Every structure is written in structure tokens, then in C-alpha cells.
Amino acid sequence: MTHPLPIQFQETDLDAFAQFTGRLALVAAADEVEARSPSARRINKLTKGALNRFLASDAWEKVKEGESVDLSWPAGLAAEALQVVKADRRADVATARKAGAAIGKSVGKPGVLVLAGSMQRAADLSLGLALRAYDFEAHKTTAPTLRGPVTMMVKDPEAVALAAKPMAAVAEGVFFTRDLVNEPANVLTTDDFAARLAAMQELGLEVEILEEADLEALGMGALLGVGMGSESPSKVVVMQWNGGGGEAPFALVGKGVVFDTGGISLKPAGGMEDMTMDMGGAGVVSGVMRTLALRRAKANVVGLVGLVENMPDGRAQRPGDVVKSMKGDTIEVINTDAEGRLVLADVLWYAQERFKPCGMINLATLTGAIIVALGHENTGVFSNDDGLCDAFLKACKSEGEGAWRLPMGDAYDAKLKSRVADMMNSCGRDGGSITAAQFLKRFVKDETPWCHLDIAGTALLKTESTFAPKGATGWGVMALDRLIRDKFEG
Known part of the structure; x- marks a missing residue:
């Protein structure tokens, strides 16, 4: 059966951003016009102010909560893209999961590093990410799409992992249902x-x-x-x-x-x-x-x-x-x-x-x-x-x-x-x-x-x-x- 992507939780490492070659997903507040969190400030410095210029732009203002914008191949980063996701630190469950889904939809082979900082509902963000990363490829003869790994950097990784554990069981149940419903009748x-x-x-x-x-x-x-x-x-x-x-x-x-x-x-x-x-x-x-x-x-x-x-x-x-x-x-x-x-x-x-x-x-x-x-x-x-x-x-x-x-x-x-x-x-x-x-x-x-x-x-x-x-x-x-x-x- 299809299993949800494993997600690791760890403390924020400000030295990890520059060398990461996958996708960087930064969670930023709706009213953010200047990098606030330590992760955002570090990225802004590495990109020579590009992040601040984006956050102050009309393009960011038009993004709805729970949605995101990609900045492709940002100068100063090895990442293939910097995905800026709009969600407040105190975002409700629905917004947190929607924000996670925006990230999950884009998870590819190099993996994704999610910078969630002190987001209170980071576990719900991880559930949304896991649910949207699903794909049913059991009957395709081409090589399966490789996704992950996924790492979330958060303020309290142990607490987030504890909250996310029963949610992972829910995601597994959802995937089991989806696999059954997607299967052809001759199988x-x-x-x-x-x-x-x-x-x-x-x-x-x-x-x-x-x-x-x-x-x-x-x-x-x-x-x-x-x-x-x-x-x-x-x-x-x-x-x-x-x-x-x-x-x-x-x-x-x-x-x-x-x-x-x-x-x-x-x-x-x-x-x-x-x-x-x-x-x-x-x-x-x-x-x-x-x-x-x-x-x-x-x-x-x-x-x-x-x-x-x-x-x-x-x-x-x-x-x-x-x-x-x-x-x-x-x-x-x-x-x-x-x-x-x-x-x-x-x-x-x-x-x-x-x-x-x-x-x-x-x-x-x-x-x-x-x-x-x-x-x-x-x-x-x-x-x-x-x-x-x-x-x-x-x-x-x-x-x-x-x-x-x-x-x-x-x-x-x-x-x-x-x-x-x-x-x-x-x-x-x-x-x-x-x-x-x-x-x-x-x-x-x-x-x-x-x-x-x-x-x-x-x-x-x-x-x-x-x-x-x-x-x-x-x-x-x-x-x-x-x-x-x-x-x-x-």
C-alpha cells in the first residue's frame, strides 16, 4: 500500500539553509513585510535582501492564507526553490493544514526542508503536507516518483512529534482508503x-x-x-x-x-x-x-x-x-x-x-x-x-x-x-x-x-x-x- 511520507522534526539549524539542495519552505505571517523569525532573517541575509523585497511586494499581499509562492533558484541559496507559505504563528487548524498541503503538493525527489519555527499548530501543518503528498502509481510502468525526505525545523521538535503521532495514524488510514478506492476492479x-x-x-x-x-x-x-x-x-x-x-x-x-x-x-x-x-x-x-x-x-x-x-x-x-x-x-x-x-x-x-x-x-x-x-x-x-x-x-x-x-x-x-x-x-x-x-x-x-x-x-x-x-x-x-x-x- 501507499504510505505517508515520513516526516522528521528537529530544532532549527541556521547553518543548514545555504547548503540544502531541495526545496526550502518558509512559513511567514500574513502581515509580514520584513523577515522576523531567525530562519527568515538568515534566508534574507543569504539572498541579499531578496526575501524582504518579496514580503514587501504586492505579490505577497495577494497570496491568501494557507497558500504559497515559489521563488525559483534564489541567489545565495543552493535550494531549487524557496517556497514562502502564508500562515500566522497562531493559525487555526484549517489554515495550518492548508499550508501544509501547499508544501506537500510540491514535494519532489530532493526533499523539502520546512521552516515552521514557533508555529503553534506545526503538527497540523505536517498532516496537511502528508495528505497532499499522496499519489497512486501502483499500475504505472514508469519508475515511481521519488519524494522526500521531509524535515520540519520547529521550536520544540519533541512536542510537535508527540502531537503529530496520532495524526500520522489518521494519514495512514486515509491512504489505505484512497488506495482501495483507486484500485481497478480486476485487481x-x-x-x-x-x-x-x-x-x-x-x-x-x-x-x-x-x-x-x-x-x-x-x-x-x-x-x-x-x-x-x-x-x-x-x-x-x-x-x-x-x-x-x-x-x-x-x-x-x-x-x-x-x-x-x-x-x-x-x-x-x-x-x-x-x-x-x-x-x-x-x-x-x-x-x-x-x-x-x-x-x-x-x-x-x-x-x-x-x-x-x-x-x-x-x-x-x-x-x-x-x-x-x-x-x-x-x-x-x-x-x-x-x-x-x-x-x-x-x-x-x-x-x-x-x-x-x-x-x-x-x-x-x-x-x-x-x-x-x-x-x-x-x-x-x-x-x-x-x-x-x-x-x-x-x-x-x-x-x-x-x-x-x-x-x-x-x-x-x-x-x-x-x-x-x-x-x-x-x-x-x-x-x-x-x-x-x-x-x-x-x-x-x-x-x-x-x-x-x-x-x-x-x-x-x-x-x-x-x-x-x-x-x-x-x-x-x-x-x-x-x-x-x-x-x-x-
Whole structure:
């Protein structure tokens, strides 16, 4: 898998600047018009005043906080570039991480020396740097891009390193999710996905793989129906992290459709290649579980993912078929492309029956309708519990991951009524994200606090974002880790 760049922290060495041949990244305050810090003054002296002239220029004034400007091949320095990053010493978390991302985007082979001085949130700067330095090159035949090393010079390196340690675990979880979502479906089969999760037993997770025979014995007819047309066997993988006391675990449930053709309700060819990301919910759950294990979280969390492939075949389920869920409810399959909710229905019910969780959140790239409603800036949030929903939205805000709560209600639920079964799996385009959430709610017990996260618009982007290149974003790993930290670890 892709691992975040290792970052070393050390005290400022004013003699190191002149000989360094990589990139120098200097963090300077927004109102700085003259070099103030010891590092800045040293660089200004070596460049014969060039730094001060830049800081006093209109070009610096136009740079937004968290952004940067390169001064290429500055005279007096061996560095290939001097990157001046605008961020105050007391910059907030968002600005510090954005500033780090500006540096991470430019990390190359010679490495980078970051001069952060007495910046209070230097650890957050390191997280932003690590997240943006990600690249997915597993299937390119050219030599991989060499990046690093990265050294941050700070006032108190031991304190910064201590603060950065759990953040490094978060970055590792985000990278694991991104790798899974970026993988092509001929590589990330259901077998391969399950094997990657089983390997996390080395980190202390308890991992159990339920095969098709197990799922049949449990009565998971809704989930099994989705994978009937595929050569890849359907599975449910259960990951347990028991870092708390004897309390009931918190449950995370993910949709893991490793490829979605739409089944017999075949999708249009244009854009179908992006359906390798239809396992994004399972990818996020997996990344969160990896993070919890790496940072030895003091909480009990169980992650469950339903792994299937939705293919058209002589054995594939048809529109009009009726399947029976583990709960016992029957479902008329109106559209085989509304398959994710069938997978989640059984896994949600299994999670509650087996683990009696204190709360539950599911994630899925569930509907195109959520992209119509919210674009690619926010995940759609649906919930039966204000307390859990508010706590999650607070965690999203803290971590800078966009999320927006949408309504639910009886009128939407009534649209699911079927002529031949207990419910339909699809009931038209209007309110499509909401009716999908209403479908899932039927498989959530009244006593279980629950949120449904529709990440169809946020799991993978066609353009680069602040913290990721084009492709998988890893959205949700940071927010869910923050929720668990705040709600269960205090």
C-alpha cells in the first residue's frame, strides 16, 4: 500500500539553509513585510535582501492564507526553490493544514526542508503536507516518483512529534482508503479486498470473513441477490477493535460493491469506468479501522463491510424479482442498479443482531441524486437521532470534511410501498437520496442511534482538491476518527 511520507522534526539549524539542495519552505505571517523569525532573517541575509523585497511586494499581499509562492533558484541559496507559505504563528487548524498541503503538493525527489519555527499548530501543518503528498502509481510502468525526505525545523521538535503521532495514524488510514478506492476492479476483487482486510490482524484487529455459505445460513438474501451474476463470491468482513472497556461497540457499516455495472438494469457505457469506486463506503470503514488500530484507540468499534460485484449474467437477479432479507422483510427489486441498499440492509441488520451496538453509522456511494443535490462539496447525512447526527456534523466541521443533513419523513417512506412484496428497492428519481435513506431506516431498530452517509459525491473527484490529487479523497476517515475520539475516548 501507499504510505505517508515520513516526516522528521528537529530544532532549527541556521547553518543548514545555504547548503540544502531541495526545496526550502518558509512559513511567514500574513502581515509580514520584513523577515522576523531567525530562519527568515538568515534566508534574507543569504539572498541579499531578496526575501524582504518579496514580503514587501504586492505579490505577497495577494497570496491568501494557507497558500504559497515559489521563488525559483534564489541567489545565495543552493535550494531549487524557496517556497514562502502564508500562515500566522497562531493559525487555526484549517489554515495550518492548508499550508501544509501547499508544501506537500510540491514535494519532489530532493526533499523539502520546512521552516515552521514557533508555529503553534506545526503538527497540523505536517498532516496537511502528508495528505497532499499522496499519489497512486501502483499500475504505472514508469519508475515511481521519488519524494522526500521531509524535515520540519520547529521550536520544540519533541512536542510537535508527540502531537503529530496520532495524526500520522489518521494519514495512514486515509491512504489505505484512497488506495482501495483507486484500485481497478480486476485487481480489487472481493477476494483481494477481503485479504487486504485480513492482513490488518497484524495491527491487532480481529478480522472474520463470512463466505457465501455463511451468508446463506444467516438468511442474507438481499445481499446475495446482488452478487448472483458475478464470478467473484460475495462476502461480509467483520473487523473488531476492542480498545475500550466492557461497553457495547460503536458500529461502522460500509457498502463494498467492487464494481457496479448496474446489473440487468445496465448503466450507460460512458463513465462506467468510475464504478470501481462503488466500494467507497467499505473503503472508508476499512481506513477508519486501520487508524484506530494504529493509534491504539481507547474505544470499542466494529467495522462491517459487504463485498459484492454487480454484474449482468444468466444467473443475475432481474427487475421484478423478490428477495428476502435477513430481517425477514421481502423486497421487490425494481431496479438492479439500486443494489447498494440491498447490501447494506442485510449488513445493518446483522450488525445489530450480533453486536447490539450503542450507535451505528453506514457509508455508501449510494445515489447519483445526492450529487445533484449537494455537488462534490458535501456528503449527504441522514439520521434517526439528533444527538449522534449533531456529534458527527461537529466532527466533520472540526476536520474540514463537508457534510450536510437532509430530511426524512413518512411521506418519503410511503413511496417504497410494493404491490407484491413488503417494499420496493427503488421508487423513482424525485427525492432519490431520501427514499434510499428511508429504505435503509427500515433495517435499523428504533433503539439504535443511526446515521446514513451518502458519499457518492465526495469519495472520488475528477479534479484535485486541497488535500488530494485527482481520484480518491478518503473523505470520512478523519471525521469518523474524530467522532470516536470525542464521543468515546473523551
